[in-house]
Amino acid sequence: MILTVSGMQVRFSGVAVFPPLSFTLAEGRTLVVLGPNGAGKTLLLRALLELLPHEGTVTWKPATRVGYVPQRVPLQRDLPVSVGDFFGFKRTAPPGFSAREALSQVGIDDPAFLRRQIGVLSSGQFQRVLIAWALSGNPDALLFDEPTAGIDIEGERTIHELLAGIRRQRPISLILVTHDLSTVYAEADHVLCLNRRASCYGPPQEILDPATLGRIFGRETKYVRHDHF
Amino acid sequence: MSATTISDPDLLRLLTAALVGGAAGFLGSLLISRKMALVGDALGHVALPGMGLALTLGIDPELGAFLSLSLGIFLVWRLGERTVLSLETLIGILFVSSLALGFLLVPEPELLESLVGDLSRLTPAGAAWAALLALGLSLLVRRIYKGMMLLNISPDLAAVEGVIPGRHNLLYLAAIAILVAIGIRITGSLLVGALVILPPASARLMCCDLHRYARLSAGLGVLGCLIGVGVSESTGFQAGPGIILTNSAIFALVVTFRALRRADQATLG
Numbered sequence: 001m002i003l004t005v006s007g008m009q010v011r012f013s014g015v016a017v018f019p020p021l022s023f024t025l026a027e028g029r030t031l032v033v034l035g036p037n038g039a040g041k042t043l044l045l046r047a048l049l050e051l052l053p054h055e056g057t058v059t060w061k062p063a064t065r066v067g068y069v070p071q072r073v074p075l076q077r078d079l080p081v082s083v084g085d086f087f088g089f090k091r092t093a094p095p096g097f098s099a100r101e102a103l104s105q106v107g108i109d110d111p112a113f114l115r116r117q118i119g120v121l122s123s124g125q126f127q128r129v130l131i132a133w134a135l136s137g138n139p140d141a142l143l144f145d146e147p148t149a150g151i152d153i154e155g156e157r158t159i160h161e162l163l164a165g166i167r168r169q170r171p172i173s174l175i176l177v178t179h180d181l182s183t184v185y186a187e188a189d190h191v192l193c194l195n196r197r198a199s200c201y202g203p204p205q206e207i208l209d210p211a212t213l214g215r216i217f218g219r220e221t222k223y224v225r226h227d228h229f
Numbered sequence: 230m231s232a233t234t235i236s237d238p239d240l241l242r243l244l245t246a247a248l249v250g251g252a253a254g255f256l257g258s259l260l261i262s263r264k265m266a267l268v269g270d271a272l273g274h275v276a277l278p279g280m281g282l283a284l285t286l287g288i289d290p291e292l293g294a295f296l297s298l299s300l301g302i303f304l305v306w307r308l309g310e311r312t313v314l315s316l317e318t319l320i321g322i323l324f325v326s327s328l329a330l331g332f333l334l335v336p337e338p339e340l341l342e343s344l345v346g347d348l349s350r351l352t353p354a355g356a357a358w359a360a361l362l363a364l365g366l367s368l369l370v371r372r373i374y375k376g377m378m379l380l381n382i383s384p385d386l387a388a389v390e391g392v393i394p395g396r397h398n399l400l401y402l403a404a405i406a407i408l409v410a411i412g413i414r415i416t417g418s419l420l421v422g423a424l425v426i427l428p429p430a431s432a433r434l435m436c437c438d439l440h441r442y443a444r445l446s447a448g449l450g451v452l453g454c455l456i457g458v459g460v461s462e463s464t465g466f467q468a469g470p471g472i473i474l475t476n477s478a479i480f481a482l483v484v485t486f487r488a489l490r491r492a493d494q495a496t497l498g
Contacts, residue, residue: 080442089379
């Protein structure tokens with residue numbers, strides 16, 4: 001296992017955000033974290049990155065490099081930072097890494113793109129830059145927080161194709177946070193569903209039934225499955 | 230010494246002003262990109278109570294300014310870590326409180342000098358110290374510059390890259406506080422904030438990538454001080470307002486040049 005989590009809980013002002021969570025992530029596999037807005041999914045990711053204090057244990061396999069794509073980084077339009085500058089901020093990139101190669105992995109091949117200011121990029125372009133940025137650290141595991149939030153349907157399709165492409169190229173373990181059920185069926189080997197009172201964990205075909213979804217999303221949930229690919 | 234002759238101590242003061250101006254431009258380039266342009270201005274006033282106490286006790290006002298600023302920065306940093314209030318809000322509170330306290334504590338004869346500075350009273354030893362500190366601060370901030378800029382974009386991404394927000398913010402605020410303390414002698418507490426705002430604002434209008442922006446901010450800070458001190462030497466005006474007005478003139482020129490260029494492009498298009 002590349003990640004083993006046992007009895008993890010995050011508290012704010014003494015109140016537990018979600019029930020104690022225990023789950024694992026195998027190498028090269030994808031875990032989708034599913035839950036409604038406000039369920040604490042982003043907090044879970046931040047705790048996995050040790051950016052938040054938590055109870056329980058989070059154990060990454062030794063020497064695991066973890067990449068992170070946060071949810072909707074609000075762009076300051078007037079920041080004097082080009083895409084090239086942004087890649088220059090990457091401290092965990094391996095020696096000899098190339099921003100152009102990293103961008104190429106997310107389908108951006110124009111060398112002039114490195115000179116563009118990040119403040120003028122569209123949400124979709126910046127999301128791709130963030131993914132390239134995370135990949136440039138040559139990670140063993142990638143944590144994506146709502147990778148398609150704020151992106152139009154075409155951009156969403158591109159991001160999903162990207163994720164599939166990355167998985168075909170290298171055996172990266174993925175944790176995807178979403179409230180979008182279609183992502184679960186398209187991507188997940190395992191799913192961790194949670195809200196503030198309940199959680200479930202297992203292969204999606206085994207645990208995702210209308211009753212469980214109703215418990216997690218707080219209502220009867222109907223879902224018509226369609227694949228992205 | 231006539232107003233138009235430059236002696237060795239004058240040259241030392243000129244070089245010091247240029248180095249402090251350059252450091253202020255460089256450090257300020259992070260402030261305006263963090264939308265905290267008025268922090269330098271506010272900190273200038275935070276120095277006033279310390280200067281007032283120092284003058285009353287007959288000790289070096291710069292030392293008083295430094296101690297006052299250190300206490301202020303510590304309070305802002307500590308409250309920023311412990312409360313939900315933003316840095317700007319906390320500095321704003323400190324600013325008005327310090328200003329009120331400063332007016333009560335600074336003896337009236339020294340009040341004007343505290344507010345607008347007096348470069349001619351900077352001793353050679355004081356000038357040398359200020360120059361060395363300005364250089365040291367620039368080197369320190371250069372080390373944390375990229376981390377600070379990444380914090381601007383996303384604190385979480387910065388944390389994943391090993392940037393510790395609390396430590397970076399404290400280091401940066403301390404550097405700004407020391408710079409403000411030494412800048413007060415040159416421009417006074419009322420105007421010192423302009424040293425960190427104007428050069429980066431002009432630089433931001435002139436270029437776009439980070440390296441050129443940072444270098445240009447420092448360069449314009451140096452240029453503004455050199456011209457400002459030169460003008461004040463030849464006219465007999467005080468250096469502080471001269472430096473700030475020079476930087477304002479550079480900013481106005483840049484704005485005008487940009488407007489003309491845009492008009493040209495619109496005509497050609």
